[in-house]
Amino acid sequence: MTSAKHTTAPATPLLDRSDERYQVATGVMGSIRSFLDRVRAGDLGSLPVVVGLAIIWTVFQSINPIFLSSQNLINMLFDASTIGVISLGIVCILMVGEIDLSVGSVSGFASAIVGVLWVNHGWPVGLAIAAAVATGAAIGLLYAQLFNRFGMPSFVSTLAGLLAILGAQLYVLGGTGSINLPYDSPLVNLGQSVFMPAWLAYTVVALAGGVMFLAGFRTAARRRSVGLSTESLQQLLLRTLAITVVLELITLYFYQDRGIPWMFGIFMGLVVGLDYLLKRTQWGRMVNAVGGNREAARRAGIDVHKIYSSAFVLCAVLAAFGGVLASSRLASASQQAGTGDVNLNAIAAAVIGGTSLFGGRGSAYSALLGIIVIQSISSGLTLLDLSSSLRYMITGAVLAIAVIVDSLARQSRVSHGRA
Template sequence: MTTPTKTARRRPAGAAPPPSIGSHFQGYLARLRGGDMGALPVLLGLLVLCAFFSIIRPNFLTAGNFANLFTQGAAVVLIAMGLVFVLLVGEIDLSAGFASGVCAAVLANLLTLQGQPWYVATLAAIATGALIGLVLGFLVAKVGIPSFVVTLAAFLAFQGVMLLLIKGGTNVPVQAAPIVAIENRYLPPLVGWLLAAVAVTGYAAAQLLRHRDRSARGLVTDPLSVVLLRIGGLAAVLGAGVYVLNLERSLNALISSNRGMPVVVPLLGVLGVALTFLLSRTAYGRHVYAVGGNREAARRAGIDVDRIRISVFVICSSMAAVGGIVAASRFSSVDANTGGSDVLLYAVGAAVIGGTSLFGGKGRVMDAVLGGAVVAVIDNGMGLLDASSGVKYVFTGFVLLLAAGVDALTRRRVATGNR
């Protein structure tokens, strides 16, 4: 009688053998052929745009411009993160831009006109965003008004609220040091390296623990070599990013040094990880996807659909409030245009360009980050080219239309393959 090996004893009867790198790669190609493109289109687009602007304008790839990309795109990315939740359930929020402006106006009023501490003003601004989302979500889920109509009405109304809060259109300065530092200060180089090390260590621990648990249960999992490649890839990307951001960007370092990671970068990272965990590792996140995939089926499965629909609006408007605070930090002031102009269009564009479906049920928080990077690169590159606003809007609109077209074709291909 043959004695079972140690590996055989650990693997449940009938379980598939551990996958190899080759089989993993073949499975990835099969998913691509089936229409599951993932983040590939936006990553390729980002590479093409960076290559194009770096050839036309060599100063695009400088350390100073790399840091500018984060500060220019931070507010849009934060608003887009919240919009992902609304889009996932098949709704839309057209008021997110001006909602961020209203929350920024609340912040500025409390700081400058009322003399409140920065943390009180910040909490009040975020609470205002949550209240806005609660009202919008209630009108959509409980009253039954289409989200397009509700948020369009709010889009118009919030412009009036902005004028009332800032006394008819004056510019209200924001001078609280902790708020201003978000977009205008940099972390010491050593802190940047420590944060990168913490991020890589945390990601590695999560990936390896997940691989071990799935392997122990006999579930399908990626090869360990693939997991290690992911960890190494993240370490390389973060290491390169921190290295570039730690380069001296000041024209005269003797007078003032300009090195280090912008303070807003860790803020983006923390919120991105937290919201990603909420969507991918909690029952709430599964319910959001279920409601977006099939609302009636989710209701029959016992999910409180109305509660989920209200909650995504609360998350969206709360993230809009954070985006408004970051915008106030960047300009050190708030006026009637804060959150207006092209902020909403860029935020929705960032979510869709990144891969979030307008039809609901498909999307990730990372989509907002990747799409926001594309929007920031376009905005920044067009600025370096001295392109007119008309050219910039046309180009951005074309990229958005292309992304929506890829999403529609992907869904059609997946539906055809499932028949």
């Protein structure tokens, strides 16, 4: 009597690991080697910004212990929110390989509209804000028409817009040149003294961790369904848990003082929303395609003109809304709003944070990281009682370094076939 022999069929190899030349990174050392390989290939991600921010914080904290106090960091959150919202618009326009040099003027003009309609003409504040944001949308649409219909370079059209909109701002404000907003109004309180309840902040962080885990789990499930490799459930859980715990500790540190401003909460909401649009929607994929190669995107059936129009409009709308938040922070609308270093900081924040000037690479979190770097430099120099001239020079140097790193990383990606 013979017994049947049962053999186990070999597991089907994963598609992205079926080539025997493919080196699979396993374990901690394998992950480190894989990370170093990506860095050498030019896939830097947010690494330069994180390293630079760590150096900046270490230097300023060693010189002045007040720098990393919860009170000073909260003031930084207030100041970062207004320029950060404008910088989000810059991320949108840079993603398609264009530029908007008038975001500062648009923000100043929007604040002037709010002041005139609300204070001088008695409009409800919500309606005045809506009118300011709608004006920004109209400006963005005009830029899109000049670009799509007449082929006017965005550098030229937005530079002309910078001057024209600044003139409109001066005209709207009139001879006084400044309008004080009601100090006890909800809009001004938003920029001065309104903070999220502690329980809400902790809950939001916990929910964000849960959403992060679910998104990673869904991505892993989709990859498994088509035979691609994924990280293990344990790795995903540990990574999500570590990030959530760190964010909760940071939140706890802020609530040793006043807490997290609602203005920064609005900014973070816009960051998360734009990140979702760029990474999880068809529109975001088309934006990346147009920024990467316009002609290839057109041949693939993408309406390139509509994508450019949406980028210009979204950039101007965010600039206008940033101007509204700036008027809230300053409790006034004046001729100086939107001038000075607003353009510089908004564009520099996006580029320093990792958005490529060549288009096709970047994220909403670039604006967040970049504006934190800029505000850290500004706050540190202010605490040291140093002149603003030094702040301009340091910010310019950091911007130049960011562009050089981006250019070198792009060349490295091309040479390694990752562009």
